[in-house]
Amino acid sequence: MATLQVEHLNKTFPAIERRSRSTTAIGDLSFEIGGHVFVTVVGPSGCGKSTLLNILSGIEEPTGGRVSVSEGERQARLGYVFQEPRLLPWRTVMQNMLYVIEGSPAEARDRATRYLRMVGLPDAGDQFPSQLSGGMQQRVGIARAFSVEPDLLLMDEPFSHLDAITARGLREQLQEIWVQTKKTVLFVTHDITEAVQLSNRVLMLAPGGRLYADVPIDLPHPRRASDTEVAMAQAELLRQFETMQKEVDAARATEIAS
């Protein structure tokens, strides 16, 4: 269980052409998460969600501010689930797992088997990714992320490319695994109902990557999309989201007028 600290984070992308303006993806974003929590970052597209994850995973450098992930004294381990499964197509499922797991071969294999069983694919080890359905491939991606026993698990809209029924099943499975493994999860999505169903805390970002609302969701896991409390919390959050969008539109209108 790690502590993630984001302090006054800024990221601006320079103008691509001479005439265009530089864009602010993240503007003065600060939050802290830690412990056994499932935190979701939601926001409309272009609010800097992916940029935030890229900075956390070290693919991009921030323009200002800092992020730190700490696990006691040592460097925290991170796990990743991407929008697409991102499996090596020419390696079997087991080889894909072993690709990221460190440690002795026997131990690594043990761990891979354990997490494949946890996502309900105990017999898929010898298959190639192309032999699995999209949902099964994404489950391998999830198993892979848990198998490195991360202190912080980053998930980037992992169900957005799946059909609704598959996604619903995977959301329930993810909650079970999360309850069992007690990891710190930072989950990014543009789907508010998904955010409410999964998380303890929802960080709502506005365009320009600033924090608009920080909403706790105190409901026991696992939750179903059909639970009344979940539906009510979803409605409440959707209302806040609509308010935010109105404010953003109004601000944009005054900006154009002036």
Added chain:
Amino acid sequence: MSQAVVTRSGSERPLGSIGRLLRSDQLARLASYLFLLVVWQLVALYEDRFPGPAEVFRFLWIEVTGGRHGGIVRGEFLEPFAATLPRFALGIAISMVLGVVTGVVIGGSKFAEALFRDTLLVLVALPAIIWAFLTQMWMGLGDDAVVITTFLSAFPFVAVNVVQGIQAVPRDLLRMSRSYHVSRYRRWRHMLIPAVTGYLFAGLRFAVIVGWNAVLLGEWFSASDGVGWRSRYWYDANRYQGFVAWVILFIAFIVLLDRLVLVRLQRRAFRWRDAQLTAVERQAEEIDIGVKGA
């Protein structure tokens, strides 16, 4: 009042064994060979100096089974192959090694690409006969000239394919590997090398075909034995049927090598990709690449 009737085309009436034979791919292929023979015969009828199939196959028979002509003993048709194959193998081996190295260097660095890419394209475009002439001028008669002609002709195809393979490694997988801090050794072994393998095979097939042409041209100008030299021997002796007979042997060799060795190797390397094909698709693909029944 309408009634839906579903039938699977082609299965209304079971075909007899003759019916199946008439519709088979083997027969179609056989027909194409026969057609070529007929065209060949027709050309030979109207052009005196061009030997017809009967003449050529008679010559081929004597060349294979025995006889004597001037200074050379016929019937040992494997001897020229025995002289040619080591030169060919050595030329291809050098092309593969240097082609992979060059490809990795150019594919892995923008600077190296800017420096060498155009040179490589010029090399790809140069016909083997240029190298055959040049090496004969530089090195005179001997194995060196032949091996180097083969190498210089085949090498750019390997390099170009490796460059493309490296540049085609999916960015998503590169990022995934970086996120998980996968070691350099594992990245090469499980991501880069497999990603490039398909391109390397394409490069090898090109290299073998181009290299086989080159080794014969090299021998034509610079050797005193081997397949290329033997074709030239009959050409110089004004025995055109002998020349054409050796062209046939030469084509037969490359076709067999491609079908029996390279296509099989390639299929093995692509097990991961073909694993999801259904039996019907796999059969269709085999027909496409022509390995059915090979």
